[in-house]
Amino acid sequence: MDKVYIYPSLGGSFSMNRYFDGLVSGLQANDIPFEVVRPKGSGLKAKYIDYPLLTRKKKRNKGKHIIISERYAYLVPFMHEDSIVVCHDLHTLYPQANTPKIHQRLYRFFLNKMFRAKKVVCVSNHTKNDLLKFVPKFSTHQNVEVVHNGIEQFWVDQARVESGNTALIELFQSKQILLSVGTDAWYKNNQWSLKLMADLPEKFHLLRIGAFNQSNEGLIQDLGINHRITRVQNLSDLDLKYCYQNAKALLFPSISEGFGWPALEATLCGCMVISDGAGAVSEFLNVEEHEVIQLNKALEYLNSGELVYANVEVLIWRNQTMNLLELY
Incomplete structure (x- = not known):
């Protein structure tokens, strides 16, 4: 060629x-x-x-x-x-x-x-x-x-991984972790996740992989939930996969997505995605059959503890x- x-x-x-x-x-x-x-x-x-x-x-x-x-x-x-x-x-x-x-x-x-x-x-x-x-x-x-978009074979492989990050391990051992992954652009709608945290029992803890913008940091202070959020950046893929495999769910409330890698990664790792499937997400996750928990059902799902898997269409x-x- x-x-x-x-x-x-x-x-x-x-x-x-x-x-x-x-x-x-x-x-x-x-x-x-x-x-x-x-x-x-x-x-x-x-x-x-x-x-x-x-x-x-x-x-x-x-x-x-x-x-x-x-x-x-x-x-x-x-x-x-x-x-x-x-x-x-x-x-x-x-x-x-x-x-x-x-x-x-x-x-x-x-x-x-x-x-x-x-x-x-x-x-x-x-x-x-x-x-x-x-x-x-x-x-x-x-x-x-x-x-x-394609995705690395690493995410498709089903084997469980172990992390060498002791802080992460201790966090998952002591809390019920919800994940928030990615940028904090306007269309990510991360304020929804923060308001959800304020409504959830104290046993739930948000692990934010990435930074929050100034507006959302102010919202965190107003809601009084700063002590229930851990922020980390620049995780290796192995540590990120560990997080997906051990978290309760990924919060992905975007109002638009050109593609949405975190939702795909999480689902491939067996992590539930809480999303309306906005933008491209519904193209590879089966939102219509409610195999992805929709935003208005988030509280019900998290309180029930039932694990639901999504159908995934993926290209390496x-x-x-x-x-x-x-x-x-």
Whole structure:
């Protein structure tokens, strides 16, 4: 097969870095030659001057050219005609995001350039629907497809893991743990989880993997539940899997998700997910049959202690990559 050229995000986003790493691992697993096209340096010059110049140099190279984020679709006019852009979410354009007008215009500029790509890959049907809603002209694009994110084989393996983190072990031995995992962006709706904690008996304790924003930290103080929350960051995958395998449930009350890795990870580890299935979550968790506990049933579930498993549809990176390249 021709070489695949990957144009990564230059930022430090965990999800973009994970997507990039997964794509690379999928190419390696399928013995597909690839090259990472990335400018040296950083900052606005690297992003908007060096990157387009470097992309233009690669234009003559035969193969598939993959931009891993819609925010870099401004590179499309400079690149090979066999271009693929991956679109993750359109939260920037949601009214609830209160995105400054200038940033919305810049983002729409990226999306308009993405229209020139030979193929647009959305990571979920939810993202595709948002794309068609916010930029209707994509309904006329000849090749807008959905390829769900892959996940590492580590999460699919069912074996239980042990943690060497004594603080985590002691926490799980002494408390009934609910998990909150991920960023604290507006669409994560983490204030719902905090209000739920205030309504639950003292035996429940929230383990927050990641930081809370300033507004939610203020809410924690107002609710008087700071002593019932433990905050940790930068856990290894092994420790995170340990948390999923031993927690009572993952609280995942998002009002929108481009994909929703934590919900998928938790379910694969046998951890119940409390969610309305908003956004893409219902695409791989069977919310309609109530195998995911919905938000308005959370108190009832947690008091009953009944464990319910969700049906899961999952792609490991090897297969996700082949779907992306139309070879699988």
